[in-house]
Amino acid sequence: MRTHFHWTELAEADRDASVAMGNFDGVHLGHQAVIDQARRADAPLGIVTFEPHPRQFFAPKAPAFRLMNAEARTHRLEKLGVEQLYELPFNADLAGMEAEDFVAEVLVRGLGVAHVTVGADFCFGKGRKGNVDTLRDCARRHGFGVTIAELVEMGGEEISSTAIRTALAEGRPRDAAQMLGHWHRIEGEVLHGDKRGRDLGFPTANMGVGGLHLPKLGVYAVKIDVLTGPHQGSYNGAASLGVRPMFGENKPNLESFLFDFKGNLYGEHLSVALIDYLRPEMKFDGLPALVAQMEADCVRARDILADL
Incomplete structure (x- = not known):
């Protein structure tokens, strides 16, 4: 898959795609239906999406809502066979563009689209004034196909x-x-933490969750894909998503313990799939009680994951 971060100065080989257009947060079954419709056209399969998410641009201080970051979305779209990903920068210029100008400037002159597929509730352009009828009208004038x-x-x-x-x-x-x-996944780089897990016999790979909608805080049975580095592969594990109440006030993060694994993952990128919720975060009377609970969590997670 080829990824582009603007709509200008594209090589001819990167134009003339059949594109599905939208934000594709989560790339859920509804999004996949739009992509499958775009796949039917006789042209390379492309995606037109936006980064940051327009909602994030217009309300940067609102609570985090995204199901996946741009990295996770890219990986999921690649698995669906997308050939051209146009991840357009959503900024003041794009936000202020009238719907008809967006079609003419971005879709036609920039990307040279052969066909555009959107969901029935798709809106676009300044003030979200453009809808599927607008898109159909523009397509007739500019000579590309549209599927709703x-x-x-x-x-x-x-x-x-x-x-x-x-x-x-x-x-x-x-x-x-x-x-x-597909499983809901949290993806990102393994960061240095306080290394308490190592001291307790449960070394964890720590990842930030900033900007993402937080699932229920607690402990999960997880499947972990190591995407980069010498330990690339898939592992079962248990993960804690939360603020670590045993150790004071902390920002939420995701700490994953990979079963039967030895190695250094700092700086590598992981994709952690949440399979089952095991229990909420808890504050224990002491470290021995915490370790005993972690051991029980791992036994339960192993049993759950053995059936997948």
């Missing part, structure tokens, strides 16, 4: 990023996975 994908439902309810956030916030990662079509 119907919204996808599950159990009579529309699949949405909002519904997935709710499932994760309530500690229901399997319900979230049903709507996503």
